[in-house]
Amino acid sequence: MFRVFFLWLMVFSGVILTSAQSNPETLQLLDKAYKSLYENPDNAFQILQNIDENKESELIKQRVKIILSRAYNFKGEYAKSIEQSIDKNLNENRNDNNSLYADYALAQQYQSLRLYKQSIRISQNLADKASKIKSQNYPENLMAYIYQLNASNLMVQKKLKEAEENLKQSNALLKDSDEDFLISIENQIYQTFIYITQNQIDKAENIVNEIEAKLNKSPQYIFLRAFNLDNLGRIYFLKKDYARSAEHLNKALELIQNSSYDPLKNRIYDDLSKNYLALKNDELYQKYYSIYKEQADKLDQNKKEALRNLIKLNEQYETKRLENSHNNFVSNILIISVACLIGILAVIFISISEKRKAKSIQKQIDFYSKQQNFIKKIDENKTVVESKVGKIDPDISKKTPLISKEKEADILSRLEEFEKSEKFLNRDMSLAVLAGQLETNTKYLSEVINKYKEKNYNNYINELRINYIAYLLKTDSAYLNYKVSYLAEKAGFSSHSAFTTVFKSVTGISPNTYIQQLTQNKQ
Template identity: 40%
Template sequence: MRFLLILLCSVFIKAQSGPDFSILADKAFQKLYQNPDDCISYSQALLISDQNPEHRIVLQNIISQAYAMKGDYVQSVNIYSQKENLKENEQLSYFLQAAGDYNLADQYQNLDLYGQSQRIISGLLSDPKLLKGDHTGMHVITAKLYQLQALNLGINRNYPNALENLSKSDQYLGLSNQENQILKLENSIFRASFLMRQNKSEEARHLLETTLALVEKNTDYYFLQALTAENLSRYYFLKEDYQMAAEFLEKGLSTIENLPYNSLKAKIYESLSKNYFALHNDEKYHQYNKLYTELRTKLDSNTKEGIRYIVKLVETNQNNTLGFQNQKQLKKTTLISSGFIVIIAGLVICFLILKSTNKDLKKQYDFFEKQKKQEQKPPETLQDIAEKNTFTQVTPEKDSNKISKEKEDEILGKLEEWEKQQRFLDKSMTLSVLSSQMGVNTKYLSEVINNSKGKNFNSYINDLRINHIARLLRTDPVYLNYKVSYLAEYSGFSSHSAFTTVFKSVTGMSPNVYIQEISKSRTV
């Protein structure tokens, strides 16, 4: 949803270069919505033979966007950073300099750094030179800026302002060329998404059905078809028509299944797993949940690397990355960032003071720290578990009633695989069921869990469930919209009350309080 910069490129080219390059770049742009790999190969071939600095920036932006569509944010930032030297950049047109700054804002949004993205866009939209021009190039970049601003506002749940910015974006678009038409289609998809979040579901459905009919007329734009179907499935999910929702998701997936639109695929896999979970189709639930988990892990890793890369890039090359913004604005941005860091440090200190006076706050702090460490450390291997278990042996004497070391290692390996497959979310899972599935004696299984996990089976599986749903609430804003009763069912609890009780015992707060805290942190 955030891969939208390059729509303006071919328009710029018409004003800045000859017709041959305009046609070639337009073709490269269209390939973004057909196959990112083809787009990259095609654009790189053009880049090799073209030494015009403005042409090269246009092509680099197209390639950067193609990598972003694949979810390869490291390469996306890397391509973006390959600018010409400062002397050449100073000679670029105003619009291509603005496009460079827009690309930086788009990179920030791809990496979930919404505040940084929004500050750059606000600065560009406040420039009279951009807003008061009367030629097509300026109109397209302005439309793009309002569109990206709308997405940033939507992330922060400011849906009325998000819709207002989409309307402003449409005002700068006509139907004179294909780029403008695609922008309007994308705006329709985003508008429907925001309407659904405002409980205007019927209006959203009508808009999405109309949009889907339009995008299916051009069968080459597979990305737009899949994105529209994915959004339309949400309408049926909210109506609890899980079968229809799954059918739309399967339809959308079929258009991009063999294409590397990995970020969109991850969303579809996750939504399919939710719908098949609701339909009690365990086979398909586990199938898509596994695909989602594997792809999400890969994307999260790439996002973290991309953030480190872009932070280093901005720190060492602020003049290049911000293009035509003057030094005074850079100092102001640095000052704001420093102030923000001081505020965060103060909040952390206050939190540390408060936690020492309240047991629940202490438990909350410990829970967040535990989750952070679990995300940072690599997954524990069977060898690690076995070695750790070796050091916990208390008595070297052989006990005929005690489980053997080999059998214990075998059970630990099976438990590790069971955790990776997230089968603890099964509501019917008990110690007896698990022992039957593993082909392990119940007594042995209970003994291994007590010794290696330091808790009984019920505490062990409840901790897994709560940590899993807490991570989803923290990393995926979609879950913040769900009722606690659905979260309880999704994580394998038999009742709302049981889920709430266990959640508070593990985290030190109720699910509602936890959701409020996560929501607050996302709006800072």
């Protein structure tokens, strides 16, 4: 149940990153705005209004945007966060000095939208550049943030030892500033998630208590205090001490009730509903589950809008890049024409060279045109599937293959890794989103699923979800007490009826019948 919560925390990490060449008053405002993220994100907007960006360097502008982006993420306004942090990232003329900040922000945005492959690629590249960053007089806490980001991505890949090593490298760069104190607390929270993943509950509880003792000396950081109390509540839930778990969760909710930390509140609502369900308090379960469901729908809608904006911005960048490439090609053709005056041999040589460039550019254009299908499908609520399901054309070997054997094998390997994860439980997991995570396009992915899984995408993803829920019901008796509506939500279905229909089509019986059979067997 803790599988993706460390990723969620990463969305809210802020970064100021000091510079000796910056105005001291500006740095004080940046420091104050950063700390306000953990006190009340709305205050950050007011503080940053006092900075005249027109008089500041490009790096200061980058830092302002990063703090604004994090403030919107705290509030659950992911689309506005994208608008703040990504525009500079898509400027191909950016220099090396500010590209580091921009790449860091872009990796965080990819992670917040669950595009982990893209985030991992950037964060690992940044971590590899850590030694160069230091030589370029970048602040050490920037490097600490990069190691922290890379650690969270390694946790997604279940490379827990490497993640711990990155957290140690991050901690080693911290000093005694307020910002470094907050980074250290976040690193401890990541370590808590690692211990929970390893089922070392006692170690996780010790760290949570240590964090609480530190934060009691800085009570203004209500976000981290509430987050830590929520983690403590989750630990007691795993210990099946539901009453004590609910006590800590209510304390966490009380801390931030009047603040705009909507994603954190929703996380707590979800945890409270599960506790009251376990305590068989149906009234409070219904109350908190209803609030959680309503808020989750709003946050999911905002994430979808943010994803559309991100794809649109990348599309604009790709279009501009291809236009520049084409213009360069035209310029080269003109150069060839002038070179023809030199001699026939020179003309032939240059023409051959330019034809090769033309083919290369055409390949880029063809590739980009194929990506338009991916972009359009993000806006669709449902994936259009073929009417013929689970059948392979017996003459498929006679047809011209749409995908190379190497690419086909690569996609199939990535699909197998996907099946080992729990990402298919994501309600937003469409064919287009999965294609983006597997770094391919919808056409190739659909072809591989139809050919090797012998079913279309919808049947494939639904069968994974049903098998997962059936496994939980069989191995964890607690799930036998949950309502079918909760199981549907857990499995990533949009409604109780859709879940029931698919469950019966996969298993041959309804969810209630299946639960009754398991209950009787256990008795």
